Every structure is written in structure tokens, then in C-alpha cells.
Amino acid sequence: MQTLQAQIGSAPGANGAQAGKLIEFAPGVALAGFTMRFERNEEIFAEEEEADFVYKVMSGAVRDVRILSDGRRQIGAFHLAGDVFGLECGETHLYSAEAVVDCEIALVRRSVLDKAADQDGAAARKLWGLTARDLQTLQDHMLLLGRKTALERVACFLVRLSSRTPASATLDLPMSRSDIADYLGLTIETVSRTFTQLERDRAISMPSSRHIVLHNRLAMADI
Amino acid sequence: MQTLQAQIGSAPGANGAQAGKLIEFAPGVALAGFTMRFERNEEIFAEEEEADFVYKVMSGAVRDVRILSDGRRQIGAFHLAGDVFGLECGETHLYSAEAVVDCEIALVRRSVLDKAADQDGAAARKLWGLTARDLQTLQDHMLLLGRKTALERVACFLVRLSSRTPASATLDLPMSRSDIADYLGLTIETVSRTFTQLERDRAISMPSSRHIVLHNRLAMADI
């Protein structure tokens, strides 16, 4: 796992990078950038690394990761196609971002974004709004982590994911049980058992471990 | 507990409100607003309420509260003197804010803040930065809620609080055990037991339940 810095520093154009694209970060806010491919589990940026870019998922899925010195891991968010991330406005990243599956990611230099925000108040407002939306999502998640049971956490996770994903009969999970567990503050065993229980209770069907069908009763779950 | 809307709607100038002050929201960003007093446990704004104002704590302490329909409560953050809050940029608040103790709060109309941000790119950047800082704080807290033990949560809480507070020998807690528990995702009994344990282990002294002295060993706790 080499960092992005190293990649584009040593081999510009490697990794399938394409320059000169316009990336739409918010409705009506298109910025000059380029796209890159990342393999499953590849690091997109690292904790402590300088935040020189902002990112948008074109395809695939990304996880934000924080790790404690003894290895305990917390995933702060999953970013799916269309989501913007890495927009915390600090000098350095406080967490790392990794590709959950093979991804195509658009990158825009922070300097480009800053200039756009400076020149266009409306654009600045929209970009700020993206940060604010992230904040609200995190607040929801805090309630989940602090006060919900394992069953509620998993149910919420499924409902929220399905609402962010193009409507289709089956929801497919790009992430492993381990990722889900570290997102929900549980162990993989508890996540697995909870899926089994939801299936026994006819709240979901599981054609395979990465493919889930949500039944009506789950849609009513307290989000 | 009446809402802010009702208060200033029905009785402008009540509650000790004073108009025409300049409030410094970020370094170098002063906005026209006014101050109000809130009593202990009084609601400053409510969930679902329109976000017409942004706020700054002049004195006292404020808690952000989310409640589940069955009464489970999660406190998202405590705001102390000098902190800005209510800056989520959405149309409505997604949580409520309440005075932990008697407070003096500065209010600025969102329209005033928006205009300032529109006219001055640097100011907009600083205000955005406030939102970004909140985001980072929440991310830290998520790791705490998802992956830390009761002992670690309480220790982190004390260390973080003491680092935000003017240096003094004893740290005084404006909030009750119940507030701390709902902030840390624990019960009041567990919080109380953990304080007792920290004192037995000579990590803190507790002259009274709201006054804590942190010893060196605690300062080294993994934050």
C-alpha cells in the first residue's frame, strides 16, 4: 500500500490517471481534476498526510478508517458512487481512506477548490453544505453507536444503505462483515448472527452473504 | 420549556436580550447580533425547528441532544464558553440544544452570517473551518463510542474537557452524571463507578462530585 503522494509523485499518469477532466463536486460546481483507479484495499490517502486533494467516488466504494494503537478500528463512513469525501478543510487528514472494492476516484486539487470558493459565493455555499451534510450524517451515526442495540444497528445500516443506492430488488454489499462490524461498533460474529436472525425473522433474505433483499417489515425500522 | 421562537416572538427584549452587539464568530469575523440568558435545562433551539440563528456561548455550557422515540438520549457535544454552535447550514435543526447551566448566549441571524460569507471569501473560509472542526471532533467521538471501554471513555472525556478549559488545578464539571453518561454512551451507574475506580487508582481526586483533579497518569491516557 503506497500513498497517493508517492504514486503521483513517482509516476504521473500511472494507475490510469487522466488529467484535464471537469468534475462536478456539487450541483453546478464543476472543477478541473482527473480520475484514478484504486484496487480493492488500496489506500487513497493516509492519516497525517497533507490534505492536498478532495475526492469524488465515480464508481466503487470507499471507507474512512481510524485506528487505535492496539489495532481497534472504527470506520467513520462509507462513500458510494457520487459521494464527495476528504473535504474536512484541515491541513492534514485525521483518518485514512481506503478502497472497499476496485474504484474509480476523481481528484481535484484543494487549491483549485479554494479558488473556486473564493470567486463564487454560491459555489462556496454549496461546498460548505457538503461538509454540513457529512456532519449531520455523523451525528446520526453517533446516536446509533451510543444508544442502539446490535439488531437496530444492523437494520439501520441496511435501510440507510438501500436508500442511498439505486433502487433494485436486491441490495448488494460491497463491504465485508469486518468492515460492517467496524462501522457499527460490533464484532464480525455479532454482525453475522444478526444477519442470520433477521433472515430467520423474515425481515430479509440472503441469497448470498453479499446480496440482501429487504422485506417490508425492515423498511419500517426506526432509523 | 418554550422554544426560542416563541420567546423572542412574544416578548422581544425579554430574557435579558440585548440587541446591537458585535459577536466575534471566528478570528476576525465579527457579526451583528445580540445576547440572551438561558436558565439551566432551558431549550435554546429544538429539533425540527428552523435554523434561523447561529449561536456562541459567552458563558455557561450547552449540550446538543438527540432523542429516540423510546427516550434513549444521546448528547452529541458539549459547548463551552467561546464555542460556536448551531452552524450546520441546513434549513432545520436535526437535534436540540439545551443549557447545561445558566448561560449567556450570543445569537446572530443566519441571514447576517450568509451575507458576510458571500461578501468576504476569507470570512466564508473561516466559518466553513468551524464546521470542519466540528466534523473532526465528531469523528474522534465516534471512535470513542464505537471502540472504547467505559474506563477509556471517561478518561478521554476528562482529558479532553480539561484541555478545552482554562488551566486550573481542579476541573469543574458543569454537567450531571446523566449528561456525561448520555454523551459517552454509558449509564449513570457505570459513569459513577468509573469515577470511583479512577480515584481508587489515584488517577484523579474528587473533592466533590462536580470537582475533579486530574493526576499525571491520566494526562497520558490515549485520547
Added chain:
DNA sequence: CGTCCCCTTGAGTTATTTCAACACTCGTGG
């Protein structure tokens, strides 16, 4: 002096974790 609120402590319960074993899938290479 009594009441209310908050905090502490003890004992028993429980949800979740831990530890351990096993099943399934998917490449790779014999």
C-alpha cells in the same frame, strides 16, 4: 424537619464479546 434531586454502591442479569471450530468460495498449481 422533610422532600427532592443527584450520586454512589451492591447484587444479579444480559447483550455482546471472545475463543474455537467448521463451511464455503475462489484462485493456483500439481
Added chain:
DNA sequence: CCACGAGTGTTGAAATAACTCAAGGGGACG
């Protein structure tokens, strides 16, 4: 084509951290 191993997911049994329920202490205040 099958054997093998690594990675991933499931399940069971035992352990435990935190919760629940219950009782009592102590300060503030009328």
C-alpha cells in the same frame, strides 16, 4: 480435474463488560 491454502462467513459455548434493579447517602431548599 482435483488438492490445497488463504480469505471470508457462520455457528456454538463460555466469559465478561456493562446494564438493570434496588437501596441508601448527602446536599440544597422550602
